[in-house]
Amino acid sequence: MSARTVLSTDEALLPEAVAAVRTAGARLRGRFDIDSRPSNLDEITAVLEANDAAVLELLRPALEAARPGAGWVEDELAGGALPDGEWWVTDPAEGNINHGHGMTEWSVTATLARDNNPVVTVVYLPLTEDTYTAVRGQGAYLNGVRLHTSNKTRLNAALVGTGQAKPGETAETFRQIGRTVTAMLENGLVTRVSVPATMQLIQLAAGRMDVFWQHSDVRSGLVAGALLVAEAGGTVTDLAGNPWSAASPDFLAATPALHAAALEVLAEALR
Secondary structure, three states: OOOHHHHHHHHHHHHHHHHHHHHHHHHHOOOOOOOOOOOHHHHHHHHHHHHHHHHHHHHHHHHHOOOOOOOOOOOOOOOOOOOEEEEEEEEEOOOHHHHHHHOOOOOOEEEEOOEEEEEEEEEEOOOEEEEEEEOOOOEEEEOOOOOOOOOOOOHHHHEEEEEEOOOOOOOOHHHHHHHHHHHHHHOOOEEEOOOOOHHHHHHHHHOOOEEEOOOOOOHOOHEEEEHHHHHHOOOEEEEOEOHHHHHHHOOOEOOOHHHHHHHHHHHHHHO
């Protein structure tokens, strides 16, 4: 199959993926309660699991029908390299913890990865009806309008961010987060520490934020944003400066003019 044929196939897939994600997102919106206040871990776990199950009931069969033969990543918190070929990497409730506590920063995401690189993605925010899309090599869009990363050139003017990828990270990961947040507080303009990653990465792709990094390889929180940022003109690597893929151990996305400075600050903090 030629590169042009693959691209055409990916372009043809996008409307089907958008329809699937928006339909699933409508169900998640219907489950949202701004007054939700789970009182203990058991209640939180039950809410999160019920959200995932309700959304996947619609999302999975639609995406599998749209791309027969693509694999399905079962564990949304998994990381590391995928087997060769095509895989759907989804998060039926990206920001599920926010949704379950009556907060508004959540979405539904679906990304087709090919040989560990995202090639088609949809991020849908049901509360605002915003749909972020990208096909590799074709640009990133918000509701059909092309996105571009910011034109900032100095880190001291940058809005930067990071966050915890999942519950139960290692003690070393928590130490790394602490050191790098401190470094960015000293070198950036304002530093956000929040979840989920996708909700910060769509801001970076839209030029509203400037740098995002994460000490984790949880795929579902990174693949969608990685493609959106790259297609919006940003630079996406690991924390060693190597090109990022789902096999990478960590993550850095930035507007091109700030990437080197951010990489230097983070590297110094981790020495």
